[in-house]
Amino acid sequence: MSAPPSSVDEGLAPGDLAAKYGLSVSGARPGLFEYIRELWSRRHFILAFSSAKLTAQYSQAKLGQVWQVATPLLNALVYYLIFGLILDAGRGMSKEVYIPFLVTGIFVFTFTQSSVMAGVRAISGNLGLVRALHFPRATLPISFSLQQLQQLLFSLVVLAAVAIAFGSYPSLSWLLLIPALFLQFVFNVGLAMIMARMGSKTPDLAQLMPFVMRTWMYASGVMFSIPVMLADKPAWIADVLMYNPAAVYMDLVRFALIDGYGASNLPAHVWATALGWALVFGIGGFVYFWKAEERYGRG
Known part of the structure; x- marks a missing residue:
């Protein structure tokens, strides 16, 4: 056991004194690989915490977890009435393709949108937990x-039912859902972490993000085919x-789910692009x- 500081130590700088007696800064950031190791050791907590939050999300609603799929389906219905029937945003696609196209877009974009919105509040909305306990903060986003x-x-159960109802039956291409959603999940986690850090210092960001996400949704072709809608515009706009x-x-x-949505609808090197986005943001x-x-x- 180290001896207590004595008069001999009075001339030492605080840093030298701390080093001499093996002291470290409380709450100091661990090294990157040590941080990853700490996160891995809390993997069971991460899974349990996410499951508990999911269960509690609709605990006050009478229909409970039904709203997990009812909400995006209702959004898809509203968008179909406005964009599909009134604005004819599905031009160039049959109804058997456009309706699964629209529902898939709503479900998949909602996955990213919800991750981002939860990420913004991950730290600022859980300050009591952050200040009371010591754990890797990355567990929250x-x-x-x-x-x-x-x-x-x-x-996905409902999404598969919609696809089947409009003539897209299960096939080997459905297995592509696994890498596609995994890469999107990695991308979402990275983006949620970025937003969590920004939101921890600027809580008002949570009020701005719905407008940002709505703009992103309209620019991503959720309700329409980008090449078809921008056919009369400069090609670089559609590419971006x-x-x-x-x-x-x-x-x-x-592409994985819908039979009538072939590879010609995808940009070149789409899998490499998906991997690149996941790695850069993840x-x-x-x-x-x-x-x-x-x-x-x-x-």
């Missing part, structure tokens, strides 16, 4: 993104919109969040 993935998996991550992941899921967002680890919940 990861848990909320995992919650949204679980909700999407429930919704088709290669944005939300559009990329939606198109991959549509790794970049994680490092960006980790760098502010010791500042969460302070000030």
Whole structure:
């Protein structure tokens, strides 16, 4: 056991004194690989926390978990009435293709939208937990993104039923859902971490994000085919919109599920693009969040 500080130590700088007696800064950020190890050791908590949040989400509603799929389906119905019937946004596609196209777009975009919105409030909305307990703060945005993935998996049953009802029957292409949704999940986690760090210092960001997400939705071809709607515009505009991550992941899921939605509807090198977005945001967002680890919940 180290001896207590004595008069001999009076001339030492605070840093040297701390090093001499093996002291470290309380709440200091661990190294990146140590941080990853701590997260892995809490994987069971992350899964349990996300499941508990999912169960509690609609606990006050009489229909309970039914709203997990009813909400995006009702959104799809509203968008079909406005964009499909009134504005003819499905031009160039039969009803058997357009309705699954629209429902898939709503479900897949909602997955990213909900992850981002939960990420913005991951720290600022859980300050009591952050200040009371010591744990890797990244568990929060990861848990909320995992919650949204679980909700999407429930919704896939309904999405599959819609696809079958309009003539797209199960085939080997449906297996492509696994890598497509996995890459989207990695992308969502990274983006949620970026938003969690930004939202921890700027709580008002949560009020701005619905407008940002709505704009992103309209620019991602949720309700319409981007190449068809922008056929009379410069080609680079359609290219920019088709290669944005939300559009990329939606198109991959549509390609997997819908028989009439062939590879000609996908941008070139779409899988490489999906992987690139997942790596850039997944790794970049994680490092960006980790760098502010010791500042969460302070000030």
